[in-house]
Amino acid sequence: MKVAFYTLGCKVNSYETEASIESFFAKGFEIVDFEDFSDIYIINTCMVTNMGERKSKKIIRRPYAINKEAIVIVMGCLSQLKAEEILAIDGVKIVLGTTNRDKILDYLNEYLEFKQILNKVEVLKNDEKFDNLFISDFKGHQRAFLKIQDGCNNFCSYCIIPYTRGRIRSKAKDIVLKEAKQLVESGHIEIVLTGIHTGGYGEDLEDYSFAQLLKDLETVEGLKRVRISSIEITELTDEVIEIIKNSKIIVNHIHIPLQGGNDKILKAMNRKYTTKEYKNFINKLRDNIKDLAVTTDIIVGFPGETDEDFLDAVQFIKEINFQELHVFPFSRRAGTVADKLNGQVNGVIKKARVHDLLELSEQLKKEHIQKQLNRLHLVIPEQMKDGLLQGHTRDYIKVCFKGDESLIGQEIPVMIKYIGENCNLAEMI
Numbered sequence: 001m002k003v004a005f006y007t008l009g010c011k012v013n014s015y016e017t018e019a020s021i022e023s024f025f026a027k028g029f030e031i032v033d034f035e036d037f038s039d040i041y042i043i044n045t046c047m048v049t050n051m052g053e054r055k056s057k058k059i060i061r062r063p064y065a066i067n068k069e070a071i072v073i074v075m076g077c078l079s080q081l082k083a084e085e086i087l088a089i090d091g092v093k094i095v096l097g098t099t100n101r102d103k104i105l106d107y108l109n110e111y112l113e114f115k116q117i118l119n120k121v122e123v124l125k126n127d128e129k130f131d132n133l134f135i136s137d138f139k140g141h142q143r144a145f146l147k148i149q150d151g152c153n154n155f156c157s158y159c160i161i162p163y164t165r166g167r168i169r170s171k172a173k174d175i176v177l178k179e180a181k182q183l184v185e186s187g188h189i190e191i192v193l194t195g196i197h198t199g200g201y202g203e204d205l206e207d208y209s210f211a212q213l214l215k216d217l218e219t220v221e222g223l224k225r226v227r228i229s230s231i232e233i234t235e236l237t238d239e240v241i242e243i244i245k246n247s248k249i250i251v252n253h254i255h256i257p258l259q260g261g262n263d264k265i266l267k268a269m270n271r272k273y274t275t276k277e278y279k280n281f282i283n284k285l286r287d288n289i290k291d292l293a294v295t296t297d298i299i300v301g302f303p304g305e306t307d308e309d310f311l312d313a314v315q316f317i318k319e320i321n322f323q324e325l326h327v328f329p330f331s332r333r334a335g336t337v338a339d340k341l342n343g344q345v346n347g348v349i350k351k352a353r354v355h356d357l358l359e360l361s362e363q364l365k366k367e368h369i370q371k372q373l374n375r376l377h378l379v380i381p382e383q384m385k386d387g388l389l390q391g392h393t394r395d396y397i398k399v400c401f402k403g404d405e406s407l408i409g410q411e412i413p414v415m416i417k418y419i420g421e422n423c424n425l426a427e428m429i
């Protein structure tokens with residue numbers, strides 16, 4: 001049988017789809033492109049924003065137009081909360097949520113035997129175990145995403161994820177290390193540790209922590225780089241900072257969500273720090289980790305955000321001097337606290353503020369790269385594009401340089417020479 005996959009949303013979803021692809025391939029299914037004719041279509045959905053939800057539904061409707069007999073299987077955050085809505089879409093035969101993705105093949109066999117539409121979404125009881133998913137490769141990517149954690153206990157007022165993913169749960173250390181070894185053997189010398197709340201890894205484990213995991217990953221032979229996909233400022237403990245500082249493989253780039261630009265908004269978001277605490281943490285990080293690049297997430301147009309609040313955010317962002325910003329317009333999510341807050345900001349204002357921050361982000365990025373010109377950087381080429389090798393430095397600058405395709409996947413010393421629009425031109429040294 002032919003099976004096709006489509007992933008929406010975050011790195012965790014990409015990891016989960018990769019694990020599903022491996023389990024289907026191992027059972028002899030032929031993996032085909034999502035646009036092609038297939039017998040089975042599997043869609044991993046997202047609902048972190050209205051856009052994510054709309055796009056997920058659009059993708060779920062596609063297979064029926066290609067093959068009316070197809071078995072459409074839908075999983076992920078959207079189906080966790082909106083299973084009935086999804087089951088009403090033509091072609092959908094099996095729906096599961098954010099648990100039991102390791103049982104998809106069993107559910108498929110059940111459907112093939114009884115031809116009954118299956119709703120396998122489990123109501124989250126906050127005692128979920130970590131899904132038994134495993135990957136040995138990450139096809140089509142040079143950097144492999146390694147899911148180490150699921151769920152979140154934070155309940156930021158704008159976020160629907162704690163309701164779709166449940167409480168924090170961590171993958172056993174031995175499985176993480178075994179997976180990391182396997183990925184290196186498959187040619188991935190860079191691994192991105194990912195999770196719904198990556199820095200929350202270990203909070204549910206006895207006698208083991210995120211810091212210990214970072215230390216243990218140093219022992220994985222051939223692993224050249226470990227990137228932490230995102231970590232809350234509150235989880236950068238002295239122990240974690242010390243390990244990053246002395247590590248040969250953990251990169252000098254950390255993505256630390258800020259989300260709100262002043263204390264009023266941070267409080268309304270139910271974030272666990274003030275701007276002063278955030279700034280002190282960043283200063284401590286920079287005092288300890290050489291050439292540290294910090295990127296962040298920032299939400300604009302949060303309910304009650306005035307022009308003054310926005311100007312505070314711009315000012316604070318400049319003070320922190322991030323390398324780059326990921327900017328998100330506030331998206332109302334039914335079921336969250338922020339959905340019911342007064343002072344919802346209109347779309348035109350939101351759009352203008354997003355535009356201003358994206359411009360600021362470009363400026364900050366260029367200033368950071370300017371300081372890195374003519375300095376030694378190590379790059380792992382990820383692909384050949386427009387005749388040039390393309391990859392990222394340890395501090396996450398995208399560079400392109402002349403070189404042979406055989407260098408893809410290796411760590412190559414370069415010097416960045418020119419700042420470019422899409423890619424910065426470098427020379428191999």
Ligand code: SF4
Nearest residue numbers: 152154155156159161
């Ligand atoms: S930390 Fe906040 S924003 Fe992140 S997943 Fe948890 S609730 Fe959502």
